[in-house]
Amino acid sequence: xxxxxxxxxxxxxxxxxxxxxxxxxxxxxxxxxxxxxxxxxxxxxxxxxxxxxxxxxxxxxxxxxxxxxxxxxxxxxxxxxxxxxxxxxxxxxxxxxxxxxxxxxxxxxx
Amino acid sequence: xxxxxxxxxxxxxxxxxxxxxxxxxxxxxxxxxxxxxxxxxxxxxxxxxxxxxxxxxxxxxxxxxxxxxxxxxxxxxxxxxxxxxxxxxxxxxxxxxxxxxxxxxxxxxxxxxxxxxx
Numbered sequence: 222x223x224x225x226x227x228x229x230x231x232x233x234x235x236x237x238x239x240x241x242x243x244x245x246x247x248x249x250x251x252x253x254x255x256x257x258x259x260x261x262x263x264x265x266x267x268x269x270x271x272x273x274x275x276x277x278x279x280x281x282x283x284x285x286x287x288x289x290x291x292x293x294x295x296x297x298x299x300x301x302x303x304x305x306x307x308x309x310x311x312x313x314x315x316x317x318x319x320x321x322x323x324x325x326x327x328x329x330x331x
Numbered sequence: 332x333x334x335x336x337x338x339x340x341x342x343x344x345x346x347x348x349x350x351x352x353x354x355x356x357x358x359x360x361x362x363x364x365x366x367x368x369x370x371x372x373x374x375x376x377x378x379x380x381x382x383x384x385x386x387x388x389x390x391x392x393x394x395x396x397x398x399x400x401x402x403x404x405x406x407x408x409x410x411x412x413x414x415x416x417x418x419x420x421x422x423x424x425x426x427x428x429x430x431x432x433x434x435x436x437x438x439x440x441x442x443x444x445x446x447x448x449x
Contacts, residue, residue, distance in 0.1 A: 222393060224376070257434050259377075266426055266439040267369075267377065278437065310377050312434040318390055320367075320379035320434045 225250065225311055225323035232329040238299040241326045243311030244292060249321055251292035255314035258287060258296045261325075262307045270309075271296060298328070306330040333357040335427050335440035343447050349414040353427030353440060354407075361385055361405040365430040368401060368412045370423040371442075378423075382433050383410055390433060417447045 226244040233239040243250065243258075250256055254274045259267035269278050271287035274294060284300045294313070298305055311323040339351035353366070360366065367382035381391040383401045391399050400413040414421060424444050428436040 255432055255434050257436070259436075266442050267436075268439075269435070269437050272431075272435045312377075312379070312436075314432060314434045317393070318433070319392060320382070320390075322369075322377040322379060325376040 222315070222317075222319065222321060225313060225321050227309075227311060227323035227326045229324070230327045230329065232331055233298075233301045234331045235301050235303065237301050238297060239301060239328065241296045241298075241309055241311075241328070243294040243296070243313075243323045245294075245313055245321065246292055248317075249313040249315040250289065250294050252316055253314050254289065256287070256289060256294040257312045258285075258294075259310045259312065260305075260307045261310065267310065301330050303330050333429060333438045335429065335438055337425060337427050337440045337443040339425075339443060339445065341444060341446060343417055343445060344449050345418055345447055346416055349412075349417050349421065349445055349447070351412045351425055351427075351443065351445070352409050353411070354409045355429070356408070358429070359405075360403060360408050360410065365433055366403065366410045367428050367430055367433070367436060369426045369428060369436070370421075371426070372420075372423045379434075380412065380414075380425075382430070419447050421445070422447045 258271040275287040368380040424442040430436040
């Protein structure tokens with residue numbers, strides 16, 4: 222099993238939008254809508270931001286949104302804020318009932 | 332409010348078995364959900380180790396399956412991880428988490444660093 226593919230880093234200025242991609246295969250991202258996104262600040266535990274491709278847990282800002290096309294899921298952060306600077310990870314359920322994480326993307330707010 | 336707390340030795344010798352426990356408060360572990368273990372080597376990404384459903388069904392990362400045992404103790408409201416034959420490559424922060432599905436982890440412990448070194 223290979224990790225899901227994410228860009229190592231993305232950046233944007235405050236107020237702008239950025240999109241982080243998460244590419245898998247037809248055995249994971251492409252076959253199920255079981256894709257989650259996590260935000261992790263340094264030294265902290267990951268925090269669930271999006272689940273089942275596009276759903277936001279209670280308390281998560283609506284400037285976070287998720288989508289999926291084929292084998293690629295995406296996390297879009299609109300109206301970038303300084304506090305959005307963090308590492309972001311996608312995860313997917315797989316056809317063998319396991320979980321794959323992406324390699325992580327470092328978001329820098331310029 | 333559900334809370335999870337990892338505990339166990341912070342230092343393990345190579346070739347020995349790493350043992351961690353996740354104590355759950357605010358929710359009865361036997362009532363539902365998936366209970367999982369995830370690790371993160373220093374400066375690296377997240378890796379799913381495995382999960383156990385409240386009924387006892389267990390799911391393991393195939394790359395670790397031969398060395399991992401996850402169990403649940405409903406009487407103590409906790410679940411555990413054992414990772415055998417550890418090497419320096421197993422040095423990581425280990426997190427426990429609760430999820431509605433295997434990849435959907437809503438609640439996380441704060442994490443505990445385990446270093447493998449002689």
